[in-house]
Amino acid sequence: MFFDYADSGSYTEQTYRENTSDFSKIKLRQRVAVNLENRNLATTMLGHPVSIPVAIAPVGSTGMQSANGEIKAARAAEKFGIPFTLSTMSICSIEQVAEGTTKPFWFQLYVMKDRKFIERLIDRAKAAKCSVLVLTMDLQILGQRHKDIRNGLRAPPPITPKFLFELATKPAWALGMLQSKSYTFGNIHGHVSDGMDLASLAKWTGTQFDLTLNWKDIAWIKDRFGGPVVVKGILDPEDAQLAIDHGADGIIVSNHGGRQLDGAPSSIRVLPEIVDAVGHKTEVLMDSGIRSGQDVLKALALGAKGTFVGRAMNYGLGAGGEEGVLRALNIITKEIDTTMALMGERDVRNVGLKNIYSNDLLKRQGY
Secondary structure, three states: HHHHHHHOOOOOOOHHHHHHHHHOOOOEOOOOOOOOOOOOEEEOOOOOEEEEEEEEOOOHHHHHHOHHHHHHHHHHHHOOOOEEEOOOOOOOOOHHHHOOOOOOOOEEEOOOOOHHHHHHHHHHHHOOOOOOEEOOOOOOOOOHHHHHHHHHHOOOOOHHHHHHHHHHHHHHHHHOOOOOOOOOOOOOOOOOOOOOOHHHHHHHHHOOEEEOOOHHHHHHHHHHHHHOOEEEEEEHHHHHHHHOOOOOEEEEOHHHHHOOOOOOOHHHHHHHHHHHHHHOOOEEEOOOOOOOOHHHHHHOOOOOOOOEEEEEHHHHHHHHEEEEEEEEHEEEEEEEEHHHOOOOEHHHHOOOHHOOHHHHHHHHOOO
């Protein structure tokens, strides 16, 4: 069930598939006879130096892919020199991740109806010295994910004959989970109503996403946090402008990995028009569909200043824990470096529209 959670989208999964397939329609320009010595992949994201233009995206229930998964992924990101973003719906809590790392990480916020809880959650992120708050705006209502419904997904998982069979076939995972610091949503459990058991916690969480969330909420969240607030879940230029108008310090073009509105466009498809609308006013980042170093470069070519990876991190984490995340990041880095060189570029900060074929040319070529 936890693999399906990481490897699926909502309804027909059209948007989930197009998040990756639309990247294949973008063709890179090969250039030769260029000095390729002393290549540089380092840049900045929201003013933070990064070794590659990639951050780890917020992914819920990461601690169910591998015991203490959020801590392992955060440590890998720290070693690699890129940001790690902790989800509100993480298994390990903000405090546990802070205790297990040495550098500030980013925190992703879902706004819930219980505003007192949200205020305390923001205060906890601030106390943990989180350097950026990522405000997700595209999950007021949960998109229907058929695999999760079929699997009965929740944390902790339901003890059913099917689940016991899964445990028997995956002993390494089962034994590893005995070392977990938490088996439920660490940022919520123990921080809401006293005496709430796991069953009632799951019910509380499922009814708490705030249907009244609006652009004006950016102001009080930003004031409470006292640091940069980036809005995630932007797919429309008008929404991008509204986010900036209401104080967002940056935006993340994202369709939640194809897990919310099925039938919405891929993130890479709408990225250029959003960059055209607000790229001169703020930093535009991109999430959903990044699976390789080539995808990173294509997003940069279309105007993104940085990218986020969620599933690529999760695959590495599930396969090999912290070392698996590092291996996934090393694979992406090598792909960026090799592809950039074959494009005739030495500095990732110089990648732009000149490095891809124009949309008009793509149409003439039948793509």
